Amino acid sequence: xxxxxxxxxxxxxxxxxxxxxxxxxxxxxxxxxxxxxxxxxxxxxxxxxxxxxxxxxxxxxxxxxxxxxxxxxxxxxxxxxxxxxxxxxxxxxxxxxxxxxxxxxxxxxxxxxxxxxxxxxxxxxxxxxxxxxxxxxxxxxxxxxxxxxxxxxxxxxxxxxxxxxxxxxxxxxxxxxxxxxxxxxxxxxxxxxxxxxxxxxxxxxxxxxxxxxxxxxxxxxxxxxxxxxxxxxxxxxxxxxxxxxxxxxxxxxxxxxxxxxxxxxxxxxxxxxxxxxxxxxxxxxxxxxxxxxxxxxxxxxxxxxxxxxxxxxxxxxxxxxxxxxxxxxxxxxxxxxxxxxxxxxxxxxxxxxxxxxxxxxxxxxxxxxxxxxxxxxxxxxxxxxxxxxxxxxxxxxxxxxxxxxxxxxxxxxxxxxxxxxxxxxxxxxxxxxxxxxxxxxxxxxxxxxxxxxxxxxxxxxxxxxxxxxxxxxxxxxxxxxxxxxxxxxxxxxxx
Amino acid sequence: xxxxxxxxxxxxxxxxxxxxxxxxxxxxxxxxxxxxxxxxxxxxxxxxxxxxxxxxxxxxxxxxxxxxxxxxxxxxxxxxxxxxxxxxxxxxxxxxxxxxxxxxxxxxxxxxxxxxxxxxxxxxxxxxxxxxxxxxxxxxxxxxxxxxxxxxxxxxxxxxxxxxxxxxxxxxxxxxxxxxxxxxxxxxxxxxxxxxxxxxxxxxxxxxxxxxxxxxxxxxxxxxxxxxxxxxxxxxxxxxxxxxxxxxxxxxxxxxxxxxxxxxxxxxxxxxxxxxxxxxxxxxxxxxxxxxxxxxxxxxxxxxxxxxxxxxxxxxxxxxxxxxxxxxxxxxxxxxx
Numbered sequence: 018x019x020x021x022x023x024x025x026x027x028x029x030x031x032x033x034x035x036x037x038x039x040x041x042x043x044x045x046x047x048x049x050x051x052x053x054x055x056x057x058x059x060x061x062x063x064x065x066x067x068x069x070x071x072x073x074x075x076x077x078x079x080x081x082x083x084x085x086x087x088x089x090x091x092x093x094x095x096x097x098x099x100x101x102x103x104x105x106x107x108x109x110x111x112x113x114x115x116x117x118x119x120x121x122x123x124x125x126x127x128x129x130x131x132x133x134x135x136x137x138x139x140x141x142x143x144x145x146x147x148x149x150x151x152x153x154x155x156x157x158x159x160x161x162x163x164x165x166x167x168x169x170x171x172x173x174x175x176x177x178x179x180x181x182x183x184x185x186x187x188x189x190x191x192x193x194x195x196x197x198x199x200x201x202x203x204x205x206x207x208x209x210x211x212x213x214x215x216x217x218x219x220x221x222x223x224x225x226x227x228x229x230x231x232x233x234x235x236x237x238x239x240x241x242x243x244x245x246x247x248x249x250x251x252x253x254x255x256x257x258x259x260x261x262x263x264x265x266x267x268x269x270x271x272x273x274x275x276x277x278x279x280x281x282x283x284x285x286x287x288x289x290x291x292x293x294x295x296x297x298x299x300x301x302x303x304x305x306x307x308x309x310x311x312x313x314x315x316x317x318x319x320x321x322x323x324x325x326x327x328x329x330x331x332x333x334x335x336x337x338x339x340x341x342x343x344x345x346x347x348x349x350x351x352x353x354x355x356x357x358x359x360x361x362x363x364x365x366x367x368x369x370x371x372x373x374x375x376x377x378x379x380x381x382x383x384x385x386x387x388x389x390x391x392x393x394x395x396x397x398x399x400x401x402x403x404x405x406x407x408x409x410x411x412x413x414x415x416x417x418x419x420x421x422x423x424x425x426x427x428x429x430x431x432x433x434x435x436x437x438x439x440x441x442x443x444x445x446x447x448x449x450x451x452x453x454x455x456x457x458x459x460x461x462x463x464x465x466x467x468x469x470x471x472x473x474x475x476x477x478x479x480x481x482x483x484x485x486x487x488x489x490x491x492x493x494x495x496x497x498x499x500x501x502x503x504x505x506x507x508x509x510x511x512x
Numbered sequence: 513x514x515x516x517x518x519x520x521x522x523x524x525x526x527x528x529x530x531x532x533x534x535x536x537x538x539x540x541x542x543x544x545x546x547x548x549x550x551x552x553x554x555x556x557x558x559x560x561x562x563x564x565x566x567x568x569x570x571x572x573x574x575x576x577x578x579x580x581x582x583x584x585x586x587x588x589x590x591x592x593x594x595x596x597x598x599x600x601x602x603x604x605x606x607x608x609x610x611x612x613x614x615x616x617x618x619x620x621x622x623x624x625x626x627x628x629x630x631x632x633x634x635x636x637x638x639x640x641x642x643x644x645x646x647x648x649x650x651x652x653x654x655x656x657x658x659x660x661x662x663x664x665x666x667x668x669x670x671x672x673x674x675x676x677x678x679x680x681x682x683x684x685x686x687x688x689x690x691x692x693x694x695x696x697x698x699x700x701x702x703x704x705x706x707x708x709x710x711x712x713x714x715x716x717x718x719x720x721x722x723x724x725x726x727x728x729x730x731x732x733x734x735x736x737x738x739x740x741x742x743x744x745x746x747x748x749x750x751x752x753x754x755x756x757x758x759x760x761x762x763x764x765x766x767x768x769x770x771x772x773x774x775x776x777x778x779x780x781x782x783x784x785x786x787x788x789x790x791x792x793x794x795x796x797x798x799x800x801x802x803x804x805x806x807x808x809x810x811x812x813x814x815x816x817x818x819x820x821x822x823x824x825x826x827x828x829x830x831x832x833x834x835x836x837x838x839x840x841x842x843x844x845x846x847x848x849x
Contacts, residue, residue, distance in 0.1 A: 323735055344737040353735065361735055364728035366795050375725060375736040383718050426736070 023082070024049045024212035025070065025101060025181045030079035032065050040065050040236045042079070047181055047212040052203060054215045054223050057233035058257055058417070058445035063216055066233070067183055070214075071103050072096040083181075102174030103183040104167065106443070112159035116150070116169045117141040119158055120176050144172035148202050163309065164195035171202070182206065183214045188222060189443050192308045192471070193506065200226060218445055219472075220250040232256040258447045274481060275299035277335070278465040279351075279434040281320055284329030289315040291489040293329075297434065297465035302456060304480030305469045307509045312489035313469045314356060317436050321346045321353040333433055347376065350433035354423055354440060356469075358416075362423040365412040370394035372411050373425045397425040402451065417448040424455060435459055438469045453479055473502055485509050547789040547841070551804040555811055562815035569818050576697065578814045579807065583699035584758045586806030588781035589788070590710050591754025593802045594747040596785055597714075599727040599794025600647060600654035602748060605755040606778030607665035608639040610771050612759030614669045617678035617769025620685040628685060632763075633756040639665055640752020644745030662778075669771040678769035689764035699761045703803070706754075710799035723747055727794030783830065784809055787837040808833065 025047040033039040040062040047053050057063050068074045070081060072090030080087050083099045090096045093103075110119045117134075120141035126133045145154060150172065152165045161169070167187060174182050184203075188196040203213060203226060217223055223230065230247060232239040239256050247253065279297040284290055290312045297303045305313050319326040322340040331338050331349075338349040346353070355361040363372055370387075371378070373394040378385040394407040401421045405414060411422055420440075427435070437456060441449040456479065460466050470476050476483060483500040485493040485508040493508040563570040588605055595602045616632035623631070639661070646657040691698050714720035722743045725733040734740050758777070763769040786792070787808060788801025809830055816826045 321735075343735050344739060347737040355735060360729065361731050364725050364732050364795070366728050367724060371721060371725070375733075375738070378718050378721050380716075380718070384716050385718060385721055387716070 022048055024084065025214070026082040026085075027066070027070060028080050028082065030066065030069060030081070031077050032069055032074060033077055040069075040233070043233065043236075043238045045231055045238075045241070047214050048229075049180065049210045049212050050207055051228040052207055052213045052215050052226050053229045053231065054217065054227040055231055055233065056216075056223060056253060056257060057239075058447050061233040061257070061445070062236040063233055065236075067103070067185060067214070067216070070096070071101060071183060097177055097179070100178060100180040101183065102177060102179035102181070104170045104174060104185065104187055106185040106187075106189060110158050110166055110169060113157050115156060116145060116152070116154040116158055116161070116172070119169050120144060120172045122173070124177060140176050141172065144175040145169070147175060147205070148172055149198075162195075163190045164192070164199070167191070167199070168202075175206075179211070181212045181214065183216075185216045186218065186443055187215075188217060188219060190309060192310075193473070194510065195309075196222065218443065218449075220253050220446070221474075223253065224250065234258075254446050257445065274301035274460075275463065278333065279467070280332040282330045282332075284316060284319055284326055284331075286312075286315055286319045286324060286326050286489075289489050290319060290326070293486070293489070293491050295467075295484050295491060295494075297467050299463050299465060300460050301481045302460050302466040302468055302479055304476035304483045305467060305486065306471075306473070306476050306483055306505050307486035309471060311486040311509070313486050314438055315489075316486070317353055317438055317467075317469060321351060321436065323353070347430065347432070351436065352427040352430055352432035352434065353436045354427055354438060356438040356442060358419055358423055363411050363419055366410050368408050369398075369405060369411055369414070369422055370407040372422050373397050373407070373429065375426060376430065393429075394425070397429045398422070400428075401425055401455070417444055420444060420448070420452070424452070428455075428459075432464070434465045434467070436467045436469070439471060440468065441470070441472065441475060449475075473505060476500075476505065477502065548798060548800050548804055550840075551788065551801065551808060555804065555808050558808070558811045558815060562811075562818060566815075566818045569815065574814075576700065578810050579700045579703070580697045581814060582803075582806045582810035583697070583703035584761055585777060585780045585784055585809065586703045586803050587699075587706060587754050587758050587761070588777055589784035589802040589806050590706055590799055591751035592781050593710070593785050593788075593790050593797045593799055594723065594750045595654070596790050596792060597723045597727045597794060597797035598744050598747050599730070600744065600747070601658065601782075601792070602640070602643060602751045603655065603658040603778060604639065604643060604661040604665055605751055605781060606774030606776070607662045607669065608636050608752055608755035609759040609762065609777055610669035610774045611639060611665045611672070612636045612756040613763045613769040613773055614673045614678055614759075614771050616685070616760045616763045617681055618672065620681055620763070625682070625685040625688040629688060629760050632760040633753050636756020636759065637749050637753040639755070640749040641745065643752065644748030647748065648741035648745045666774055669774075673769065673771040675771070677771065678763075679767075681763060681767050681769070686764045686767060689761045699765070702757065702761070703806075707799055707803040714797070714799055719743065719746070724795060724797075727796070729795070780809060780830070781806075783834050786834055789841070805837075 023046045027043065027045040030043045031041050043062065043066060045066070055063050055066065065074065069076045072093045072095050075091070081090070082088065083101070088099055090099070111122065114122070117138055121137040126136045142154065145168070148168045148171055150165070150168045152161050158166050158169055187199060191199060200222070206213060215226065224247065227244055229241060229243055230253065231241040232253065234257060276299055277296050278299045282294045284293045293316055295303070307313050315324065318324040319329065320331060320340070322342045322345050331340055333349050333351065338345070340346045340349060364375070370391045374390050379389045379393050380386040391407050398405065398407070398421060401424060403418055403421050405418055411419060414422065440452050440456065444452065456466050456468060468476070468479060477500060480500070481497055483495045483505060484491055485495070485505060487509055495504065559569070559575070568574060588609070592602055592605060612632045612635050615635045616628050619628035619631050643658055643661055646652050647654050689698055693701055722733065722738050725738060726740050726744060730740050762773060784805035785797070785802045787805035788798050788803070790797035790801060812829055812833060813826055816829055
């Protein structure tokens with residue numbers, strides 16, 4: 018761990034700001050040719066650390082060294098110039114531009130203001146080839162899959178000769194096969210001497226991939242371990258949460274599911290969902306498995322009235338309900354907790370109290386009683402084991418707490434049917450267990466729970482029944498005893 | 513985090529009240545008091561500055577006159593703020609003023625003042641409704657819709673009026689909208705009342721809350737079951753009705769209905785909202801800010817006039833004020849961060 022060999026070194030970094038958890042005295046070293054994983058629950062300080070390293074925020078104290086030299090980054094372009102690149106969790110490509118345009122964006126060579134497209138093409142192609150990119154390079158990237166777009170972003174990092182690449186949850190929206198490919202590419206990069214700082218909540222892949230793991234908790238460094246010093250996922254979980262916790266938390270329910278509560282029949286959305294029917298019984302958690310792009314989110318949105326469907330009937334409590342818009346679905350007792358909280362779940366500049374009570378602000382005759390609203394929101398959040406000032410904008414909350422605000426809103430509605438779309442995506446282990454407990458609790462209280470999840474261990478651990486979709490169709494339905502990892506993957510991926 | 517999670521539907525049945533909380537949230541009512549507070553300081557500084565140069569500027573009657581000048585623009589700015597909060601914009605309010613002024617003028621000849629005023633409001637609301645429906649049902653961008661109706665309404669005003677001003681406005685009509693209550697001009701009274709009411713609407717009604725939610729993120733609002741179209745369209749109706757009131761006031765004050773009113777009012781009204789801190793991208797707006805913005809512009813214009821500054825230079829000053837207001841905002845924000 019000598020300084021000379023470090024590509025990037027963070028020494029005793031501290032960053033505080035009011036209201037948001039920060040980092041205290043964290044040190045961290047990324048070595049060339051190594052994958053160094055940063056692990057911690059939401060709010061542990063990972064984002065703050067990465068933002069500081071990438072020049073988005075300035076540290077209060079401590080130093081950052083690149084190749085042994087102390088550096089100060091005022092903005093991300095300084096970090097890029099120093100050979101540090103970041104692949105963001107939310108991709109930062111210009112959707113209308115091609116892969117080539119995106120790769121060279123901001124670093125185009127030009128003569129008298131005219132872009133040298135030949136050079137651009139060569140440079141972009143070189144980086145893309147290195148990443149085994151096989152999609153068209155001259156169509157808008159919005160037409161590419163998420164995995165392909167990610168490679169474009171990675172290619173951008175390579176084209177600037179980055180020697181340290183930060184990857185923030187790169188597998189969060191990839192399928193298993195796509196993740197495997199990404200791992201191979203990461204192996205290539207590692208072999209060529211790039212230092213990789215990796216952030217992921219998926220412990221299995223952390224163990225597969227990492228040479229070194231640093232665990233943060235409450236803004237402080239808990240430990241930095243070599244891969245050989247880690248025995249199992251449980252070791253990591255213990256370090257992250259500071260207590261013993263089963264990595265997969267809550268299991269399936271003990272009680273027998275009751276009568277049918279929710280039924281959809283022949284739902285079709287042209288091009289994405291093809292004649293899907295399924296049922297969920299009272300007290301049952303049904304897992305909806307499948308690859309990303311199998312049409313599960315689209316199915317949920319169509320059922321909820323968020324998108325148009327050309328056909329399909331929906332029954333709640335054996336009664337057919339007409340759903341043309343989300344309001345109809347909510348009135349029929351259906352709740353949809355969307356995958357993309359920031360863009361579909363929360364109004365970020367509104368307060369927590371307003372967000373929790375968005376559907377029915379407390380008051381009379383069109384007037385809102387702000388005091389009651391605050392109290393109602395506080396009360397709704399209380400059972401979720403979280404404390405926050407409800408009159409501050411949701412934007413200031415951590416990801417885990419934002420998820421709880423969405424949960425609190427829908428739990429207040431006391432709906433009959435709860436559809437969760439990737440409920441634990443991007444959420445740390447502790448919060449994950451809590452959300453699993455909430456879903457199980459809903460089922461135990463006689464609700465029907467439909468859980469869309471790409472996290473296979475989660476589906477197998479939670480679901481009483483697994484429905485598998487592929488290319489817009491339901492291809493299999495498995496009982497809990499029939500469902501194992503291999504069978505589900507076989508159905509989801511078979512061609 | 514360490515206790516087991518149990519969810520009971522009854523958890524929120526008995527909210528605990530905190531006796532220490534103030535009954536009325538003034539800060540929230542002003543929409544973030546810092547900006548509005550500094551606006552008041554700027555207005556006061558302007559008044560004192562002009563007063564030093566021209567002592568008559570401090571006369572009660574002169575200050576009342578400034579408020580009277582601010583009233584029409586202010587009422588338009590309040591209406592515009594409803595629309596801006598939803599993330600839209602209404603470029604047609606100036607033309608709506610022209611249409612409603614002409615309508616009010618024509619109606620006033622044959623009808624009691626109250627009926628003519630009500631009809632002017634109705635015509636304004638209808639203009640707003642057309643905008644609202646085109647935005648929400650035809651789903652055309654607000655800028656385009658209202659750019660189109662801006663031209664249409666302006667043309668209609670000229671057609672109805674036969675290309676010239678409508679004269680012979682009855683005294684009863686003039687008194688109803690341009691008279692005084694306890695010495696205060698009625699437009700000023702209306703301006704103040706509407707500012708207070710609009711602030712309350714924004715802060716304490718479901719309608720206001722939903723406009724903010726829609727402007728903040730309309731997809732979030734829709735998925736939460738909010739009737740996005742209905743509320744958005746209503747915002748345009750309110751803006752149109754506000755323009756109708758402004759049209760009526762102008763007709764009463766001028767004693768004639770001028771079909772060429774408009775473009776100037778539109779830009780000044782938008783300037784007032786922007787100075788007041790309303791975000792053009794939606795999701796946030798301040799009614800008090802819009803009102804203060806209108807007063808600031810009126811003070812600046814009146815003050816410069818009192819200093820015998822030519823109208824051309826006044827335009828430059830008002831333009832600079834807009835940019836300065838946002839610049840100060842930006843600097844204050846970066847200081848804080």
